[in-house]
Amino acid sequence: MRQVYLFILLLTGFVLFNCNKTKEESTIKGNLIFVIGTVEISNKTGSVSAQKDAVVGEGDTIKTGEKSVAVIQFENNAASIEIQENAEFSISKFSAKEQELVSTKGNFWIQAKKLNKDSNFNVIMPTAVAGIRGTSFYSFEIKDEGIHGICHCQGAVDFQDKTSTYKG
Numbered sequence: 001m002r003q004v005y006l007f008i009l010l011l012t013g014f015v016l017f018n019c020n021k022t023k024e025e026s027t028i029k030g031n032l033i034f035v036i037g038t039v040e041i042s043n044k045t046g047s048v049s050a051q052k053d054a055v056v057g058e059g060d061t062i063k064t065g066e067k068s069v070a071v072i073q074f075e076n077n078a079a080s081i082e083i084q085e086n087a088e089f090s091i092s093k094f095s096a097k098e099q100e101l102v103s104t105k106g107n108f109w110i111q112a113k114k115l116n117k118d119s120n121f122n123v124i125m126p127t128a129v130a131g132i133r134g135t136s137f138y139s140f141e142i143k144d145e146g147i148h149g150i151c152h153c154q155g156a157v158d159f160q161d162k163t164s165t166y167k168g
Contacts, residue, residue: 027057028057028074028075028096030057030079030081032072033052033073034069035052035054035069035070035071037069038066039065040062041054042060042061043060043061050062050070056072056091058094060091062083063088063089064085064106065086066085068086078099079110084108084109087103087106088105089102090102097119098119098121099119099120102124103124103139105141105143107139107140109136110132110135110139111135111136112135113134121133125139125148125150126141127148135153136153138151
């Protein structure tokens, strides 16, 4: 009987101890729902040719070749991104509270669902950082002219120029 009480006491302590631990925030994954042409997924472990339904997440970089497109749909419809030809796009952070995507070259469309006030969603581009909430926009690069810009379609976007102190 003593052993049963001791077992229950130990089990209760274990349950209480684990319930009080804060859970590490889990990352949100995305799926490639559309792939055409030459698309590559790379990370610390190497590179693979992207296929439809491939899973992508934090630390992954998606590169598209000429006449190629990749569309990522993140879990819970958190965001969808269309990465157009000759582009490079990285998923730096993607969790329920913090999303950070990096576009180093090329054009992309992004649609992000509205976040709660404690969440941050930033898209880092070569010349600016966009903080977005419930937004649809297109980012483009005119490589020959050295021009980067966006077309803001709906929602709210806050910009910070990476070369100055301007915020808008």
